[in-house]
Amino acid sequence: MQVKEFFPDGTAIDNWFYDYSIPQLEDLGKQYKLTDYGILDDGCVHTDKIQALIDEAYKNGGGVIVVPKGVYYTGSIFFKQGVNLYIEEGGVLKGSDDISDYPVIETRIEGETCKYFPGLINADNIDGFTMCGKGTIDGNGLRAWKAFWQRRAWNRACTNKDEQRPRLLYISNCKNVVIADLKLQNSHFWTTHIYKCQFVKYINCDIFSPAYPIKAPSTDAIDIDVCSDVLIKGCRIEVNDDGVALKGGKGPWADTDPKNGINERIIIEDCKYGFCHGCLTFGSESVHDKNIIMRRIEVDGGFNNLNFKMRPDTPQVYEYILIEDVHGHADHFFSANPWRQFYDLKDRKDIPLSYGRKLTMRNCEFECDVFFDVKEDKTQYLLSDFKFENLKIKAKESRLDEKIVDGFVINNVNVTQI
Numbered sequence: 375m376q377v378k379e380f381f382p383d384g385t386a387i388d389n390w391f392y393d394y395s396i397p398q399l400e401d402l403g404k405q406y407k408l409t410d411y412g413i414l415d416d417g418c419v420h421t422d423k424i425q426a427l428i429d430e431a432y433k434n435g436g437g438v439i440v441v442p443k444g445v446y447y448t449g450s451i452f453f454k455q456g457v458n459l460y461i462e463e464g465g466v467l468k469g470s471d472d473i474s475d476y477p478v479i480e481t482r483i484e485g486e487t488c489k490y491f492p493g494l495i496n497a498d499n500i501d502g503f504t505m506c507g508k509g510t511i512d513g514n515g516l517r518a519w520k521a522f523w524q525r526r527a528w529n530r531a532c533t534n535k536d537e538q539r540p541r542l543l544y545i546s547n548c549k550n551v552v553i554a555d556l557k558l559q560n561s562h563f564w565t566t567h568i569y570k571c572q573f574v575k576y577i578n579c580d581i582f583s584p585a586y587p588i589k590a591p592s593t594d595a596i597d598i599d600v601c602s603d604v605l606i607k608g609c610r611i612e613v614n615d616d617g618v619a620l621k622g623g624k625g626p627w628a629d630t631d632p633k634n635g636i637n638e639r640i641i642i643e644d645c646k647y648g649f650c651h652g653c654l655t656f657g658s659e660s661v662h663d664k665n666i667i668m669r670r671i672e673v674d675g676g677f678n679n680l681n682f683k684m685r686p687d688t689p690q691v692y693e694y695i696l697i698e699d700v701h702g703h704a705d706h707f708f709s710a711n712p713w714r715q716f717y718d719l720k721d722r723k724d725i726p727l728s729y730g731r732k733l734t735m736r737n738c739e740f741e742c743d744v745f746f747d748v749k750e751d752k753t754q755y756l757l758s759d760f761k762f763e764n765l766k767i768k769a770k771e772s773r774l775d776e777k778i779v780d781g782f783v784i785n786n787v788n789v790t791q792i
Contacts, residue, residue: 408427409442417445503552541562581610582610679704733761
């Protein structure tokens with residue numbers, strides 16, 4: 375019998391979070407295998423043919439697009455209600471590295487709605503969308519990474535969007551989504567981005583982008599943007615930016631814009647991290663995150679275990695957060711610092727006040743350079759009601775400044791300087 379568990383604010387964790395089943399191919403409806411419709415492993419970009427197959431499946435009442443063994447190239451494709459995606463073992467759906475294969479559309483990126491490029495795989499306003507199989511979705515991002523760093527060498531102030539590049543997966547306004555067993559790799563930009571979605575599961579996925587020899591810039595593994603009820607379970611994450619990043623909007627009045635909003639009831643569990651900038655990062659464009667759990671995690675390198683990015687131009691609330699049973703090593707165990715990259719107060723005269731509160735970190739064994747990398751700045755943000763307990767830490771910098779946090783409970787915290 376499942377022991378009843380609760381989110382940090384006392385809300386019961388719904389039974390939905392305990393269903394780890396992955397649909398089988400035969401469960402996904404009529405099968406539309408690429409090679410049966412003249413879409414071949416021939417090095418050509420087959421965007422139009424694959425989209426036509428998705429449209430045909432939709433008109434026929436739904437089904438599943440099957441990618442068999444081989445490498446099949448495409449630009450942006452857009453899934454519709456009732457149409458799923460299955461990639462067989464040995465099958466690779468590979469993105470074009472020509473930006474003209476990705477149309478400019480109205481989309482959501484970096485905390486704002488604007489004209490930009492969609493993902494390689496897109497789904498909007500669908501109830502019940504599954505992507506699974508033992509195969510791979512490969513963004514083929516090398517050309518874009520090299521171009522980005524070339525541009526940055528020419529202009530240090532260029533932004534992430536200045537080098538035109540798509541995400542690997544963009545899912546918006548959807549419910550009941552399952553992404554399972556897939557390898558998701560080499561994205562040009564963010565790897566997966568979910569916006570205004572409910573009940574999304576990532577199960578047993580392997581999400582990768584390289585940090586060397588060519589860094590894959592801004593290839594976050596999972597960006598959660600104004601979503602509720604998200605489970606990330608049994609995944610392996612190694613990317614050249616944040617592993618799981620909580621988004622939701624940016625700007626001086628971001629908390630009043632209906633296109634922005636809260637992320638809540640998020641569980642990240644039983645995952646393994648290789649190199650990344652942050653295993654769990656709040657921000658940089660985020661207005662409210664609540665009831666976030668990260669537990670039973672192995673960390674093998676990277677910059678931050680838990681990171682609060684505090685934007686001086688955006689009102690932010692990060693609250694009711696539980697980090698437990700995390701083991702491994704990274705540069706920082708916990709960081710909270712001002713984040714000023716590309717910030718803009720516009721015509722607002724005051725700095726909007728932000729809050730980080732109700733954080734519990736417990737039952738962790740960790741080795742790091744810095745245990746508590748927190749800058750105090752009460753003109754910008756207030757930290758309160760932290761609880762650190764049963765922590766066994768080895769750190770080069772072992773300082774823990776309790777006075778930075780209003781209401782800091784510390785119990786059985788053993789920090790050894792190395």
